[in-house]
Amino acid sequence: MSPRANWSYPTAIRFGAGRISELAEACAAAGMKKPLLVTDRGLASLPITANALDLLEAAGLGRAMFSEVDPNPNDINLAAGVAVFKAGGHDGVIAFGGGSGLDLGKLIAFQAGQSRPVWDFEDIGDWWTRANGDAIAPIIAVPTTAGTGSEVGRAGVLTNSQTHVKKIIFHPKLLPAVTICDPELTVGMPKIITVGTGMDAFAHCLEAYSSPFYHPMSQGIALEGMRLVKENLPLVVADGSNIDARAEMMSAAAMGAVAFQKGLGAIHALSHPVGAVYNTHHGMTNAVVMPPVLVMNRPVIEDRIARAAAYMGIDGGFDGFYEYVLKLRADLGVPDKLAELGVGRDRIDEMTAMALEDPSAGGNPVTLTTENTKALFEACI
Numbered sequence: 001m002s003p004r005a006n007w008s009y010p011t012a013i014r015f016g017a018g019r020i021s022e023l024a025e026a027c028a029a030a031g032m033k034k035p036l037l038v039t040d041r042g043l044a045s046l047p048i049t050a051n052a053l054d055l056l057e058a059a060g061l062g063r064a065m066f067s068e069v070d071p072n073p074n075d076i077n078l079a080a081g082v083a084v085f086k087a088g089g090h091d092g093v094i095a096f097g098g099g100s101g102l103d104l105g106k107l108i109a110f111q112a113g114q115s116r117p118v119w120d121f122e123d124i125g126d127w128w129t130r131a132n133g134d135a136i137a138p139i140i141a142v143p144t145t146a147g148t149g150s151e152v153g154r155a156g157v158l159t160n161s162q163t164h165v166k167k168i169i170f171h172p173k174l175l176p177a178v179t180i181c182d183p184e185l186t187v188g189m190p191k192i193i194t195v196g197t198g199m200d201a202f203a204h205c206l207e208a209y210s211s212p213f214y215h216p217m218s219q220g221i222a223l224e225g226m227r228l229v230k231e232n233l234p235l236v237v238a239d240g241s242n243i244d245a246r247a248e249m250m251s252a253a254a255m256g257a258v259a260f261q262k263g264l265g266a267i268h269a270l271s272h273p274v275g276a277v278y279n280t281h282h283g284m285t286n287a288v289v290m291p292p293v294l295v296m297n298r299p300v301i302e303d304r305i306a307r308a309a310a311y312m313g314i315d316g317g318f319d320g321f322y323e324y325v326l327k328l329r330a331d332l333g334v335p336d337k338l339a340e341l342g343v344g345r346d347r348i349d350e351m352t353a354m355a356l357e358d359p360s361a362g363g364n365p366v367t368l369t370t371e372n373t374k375a376l377f378e379a380c381i
């Protein structure tokens with residue numbers, strides 16, 4: 001049968017150093033007169049955030065901010081944000097931050113107009129059609145990390161505060177109307193976040209590239225995304241103020257998220273339960289579990305990874321690629337095992353069940369089973 005698929009790459013991105021200065025213009029383009037800037041607690045007190053609020057105020061758009069956002073944001077954060085959005089009579093959201101601020105901001109713009117609980121819009125089948133699409137407020141996304149790519153995505157990740165399960169909420173209108181990618185905003189990231197988010201971008205590209213579905217456009221984007229991370233992540237870790245390298249990492253992050261509509265895999269299927277149960281950093285968790293997942297998938301992806309290695313200038317086919325990943329992790333100070341992130345063996349069965357139910361699981365090149373997934377957790381911990 002000839003190939004058949006649904007593709008979508010439509011975000012309008014204003015890319016370049018200093019382009020945060022266009023924030024008010026972006027609000028006009030998105031039709032916002034009273035935006036709510038949503039970010040996390042850590043960013044709330046930083047100068048980059050104050051500058052964004054100053055730009056809004058100077059343009060007569062107010063300086064409203066909501067920042068009760070946890071890392072791995074949850075439904076409690078969402079309910080509080082929706083209440084502030086409604087009480088303030090806001091007409092759009094500026095989602096400002098790393099994946100946590102971006103996702104929660106996007107979800108506030110979405111959920112403020114819905115009457116059903118947010119869990120009814122999980123990324124399953126056509127559940128998104130349950131939403132009232134006309135009631136979704138416009139979103140401007142401003143990433144301050146270079147990793148999740150949530151700024152070009154149509155989903156938000158939300159942790160259930162009761163069950164501690166991470167769910168992906170999906171709607172086509174969660175796609176930001178305008179995205180501002182300004183690499184200067186990422187300069188102040190702590191080194192450990194630069195590493196973790198950079199490895200998240202790499203994991204998105206690697207898993208999208210490895211997933212079995214038909215999507216040659218994603219395939220090409222993922223491949224170039226991996227090359228950009230290889231060339232630039234060591235540079236930004238060595239010198240955080242290298243704007244050109246920061247810009248390339250920002251591109252790689254957006255490319256990873258555009259590419260992973262092709263699918264993710266076991267790296268994310270494992271990382272989501274670990275993050276939900278132990279509150280570990282998402283990208284750093286991905287980096288830790290990456291080598292055992294590569295080993296497991298090897299029989300299916302060996303040739304494909306060898307092609308990627310050749311493109312990236314790595315000798316030695318699959319083995320060379322695997323050694324490259326190990327060396328990159330070591331050079332960047334990524335822990336070798338999940339135990340170093342505080343993960344114990346006592347909840348392996350529970351996390352295995354969660355991994356198998358994770359939407360990323362279906363994109364893994366080797367079908368995930370209870371046995372091989374549990375064995376993967378054993379190898380990673």
Ligand SMILES: NC(=O)c1ccc[n+]([C@@H]2O[C@H](COP(=O)([O-])OP(=O)(O)OC[C@H]3O[C@@H](n4cnc5c(N)ncnc54)[C@H](O)[C@@H]3O)[C@@H](O)[C@H]2O)c1
Nearest residue numbers: 042043071072098099100144145148150157185188189282
């Ligand atoms: N929507 C998606 O497609 C998608 C994809 C992958 C991950 N995620 C989600 O994204 C979240 C992780 O996002 P993240 O890795 O970007 O981390 P994050 O948003 O949780 O931020 C990590 C920390 O870095 C700080 N920070 C961010 N930018 C900074 C800057 N420029 N200067 C100084 N400090 C800064 C934040 O205050 C926070 O303390 C997780 O919840 C994950 O589930 C979403």
Ligand SMILES: [Fe+2]
Nearest residue numbers: 148200204282
């Ligand atoms: Fe990710």
